[in-house]
Amino acid sequence: MKTKFTTVIGSLLLAGCLFSETANAQVFGPVSNLRPYDKRGINVFEDPKEDTIAFDGLRLMFGAGFTQSFQGLKHSNTPNNASNNLYKMTPGFNTANANLFMDVQLADGIRLNLTSYLSSRHHNETWVKGGYIQFDKLPFKGQIWDDIMSVTTIRVGHMEINYGDQHFRRSDGGNTIYNPFAENYIMDAFTTEIGGEVLVRKNGFLGLVGATNGMIKGNIDELTPTPQDDNTRKSPAVYFKAGVDKDVMDNVRVRLTGSYYMNNSSGGQTLYAGDRTGSNYFMALERVGSTASAQFSSGRFNPGFSKKVDALQFNGFVKASGLEFFGTYERANGRTKSETSERKASQYAADLIYRFGPSENVFVGARYNKVKARPANVTGAAPITYTEDISIDRKALGAGWFLTRNILLKGEYVIQEYNKFPTADLRHNGEFKGYVIQAVVGF
Numbered sequence: 001m002k003t004k005f006t007t008v009i010g011s012l013l014l015a016g017c018l019f020s021e022t023a024n025a026q027v028f029g030p031v032s033n034l035r036p037y038d039k040r041g042i043n044v045f046e047d048p049k050e051d052t053i054a055f056d057g058l059r060l061m062f063g064a065g066f067t068q069s070f071q072g073l074k075h076s077n078t079p080n081n082a083s084n085n086l087y088k089m090t091p092g093f094n095t096a097n098a099n100l101f102m103d104v105q106l107a108d109g110i111r112l113n114l115t116s117y118l119s120s121r122h123h124n125e126t127w128v129k130g131g132y133i134q135f136d137k138l139p140f141k142g143q144i145w146d147d148i149m150s151v152t153t154i155r156v157g158h159m160e161i162n163y164g165d166q167h168f169r170r171s172d173g174g175n176t177i178y179n180p181f182a183e184n185y186i187m188d189a190f191t192t193e194i195g196g197e198v199l200v201r202k203n204g205f206l207g208l209v210g211a212t213n214g215m216i217k218g219n220i221d222e223l224t225p226t227p228q229d230d231n232t233r234k235s236p237a238v239y240f241k242a243g244v245d246k247d248v249m250d251n252v253r254v255r256l257t258g259s260y261y262m263n264n265s266s267g268g269q270t271l272y273a274g275d276r277t278g279s280n281y282f283m284a285l286e287r288v289g290s291t292a293s294a295q296f297s298s299g300r301f302n303p304g305f306s307k308k309v310d311a312l313q314f315n316g317f318v319k320a321s322g323l324e325f326f327g328t329y330e331r332a333n334g335r336t337k338s339e340t341s342e343r344k345a346s347q348y349a350a351d352l353i354y355r356f357g358p359s360e361n362v363f364v365g366a367r368y369n370k371v372k373a374r375p376a377n378v379t380g381a382a383p384i385t386y387t388e389d390i391s392i393d394r395k396a397l398g399a400g401w402f403l404t405r406n407i408l409l410k411g412e413y414v415i416q417e418y419n420k421f422p423t424a425d426l427r428h429n430g431e432f433k434g435y436v437i438q439a440v441v442g443f
Contacts, residue, residue, distance in 0.1 A: 029059040031105040037063040039405040055108035063101035065175030066441040069094040073434035080423045087286045097174035109137025117173045121278030122296035130192045132157025156196040164259045165315035173277035177442035181398045182412040183280045186371045187347045191274025204246035214263040216270045229337045237263040255317040273302045284432040303345040304376045305334025326351040345373035361402040369394040384424045391419045408440040
């Protein structure tokens, strides 16, 4: 969803004028049940359900996320031909990322969100991520509706789906303040799809069910049959989450969740390729002649389950005073429309973070992330056949300092290794290592 920056600004100014004509409208002010875009949003998962802001008319709130990176990465591989020689890079600044958030309190317990990418590695122009309406109350009279919505949140729109917990801690364009490291997981489960989800929370327990179109954008086209798959009908994606999030004793919080996502027939499934902003490891293990925009997923691995996917993710989070652990185990299987059998991919990761100082404004941490998968065979002029599972290992050390709750300086040292890739693959004996430093603003 591409648009010009001037169009966005004009629309926002028009919205402000319209709000100013609304009776009893405050126009600009805080909205309810919103995860903060600054330091206060760290270790917040689903949006809070705390009706602490009384509704007194339409309210509009703007937020933003800005990230400027400087990187010094080196990479190597064992090329079998000149086309697999690596991009020549030196330390330097990367393209700055910027996000714009617009949240509108439409009614008591009803909020609208619109998020736009103002600048990113993949799209330097303004690009709308998506938007949704969230209902924490319904405009119906009756005690039964009040009782239902006291524990229920409904979200409908073109939105970031709530599969797994890692997407709450990832970097998203200019919004990198929640991530204690520079980059996301190797297999980055994140996508925006059109649909709705219902979340129920009570006494620390939560359950969620969602259904979407199973694609990153709207699509009314019949699928094109292939010799391997003659199904021309699209299927919706369905996903579930269940878990518990409780304070088990003083200063000790435990959260355990499991999520499942299923799509049996998609015209372009992007569960592991839905990020339209790009990796924060610019040009790492990319071939000579590549561009930062076209090869925007450096350092990540997409298993390529574009037609069918079944994915399962378990997450565990423990915070004891300043020490926190976040772990992930994920397993997925699927295929493209040109395959007859399904392939498998698995991933596990562990973050150990220690936050200290006044208001835990300083942190240090370590991450280990490993992916094991069977990529799809490559056909054409340069065919590649994968006869065994490949693996990718990442080790990262990170540290950060919040100068204020809105300003963060953080850095990471990373080593990533590629194992068992065939000789024809660019990533054969591949490795990159080095540092990334980021200055972040979020409000």
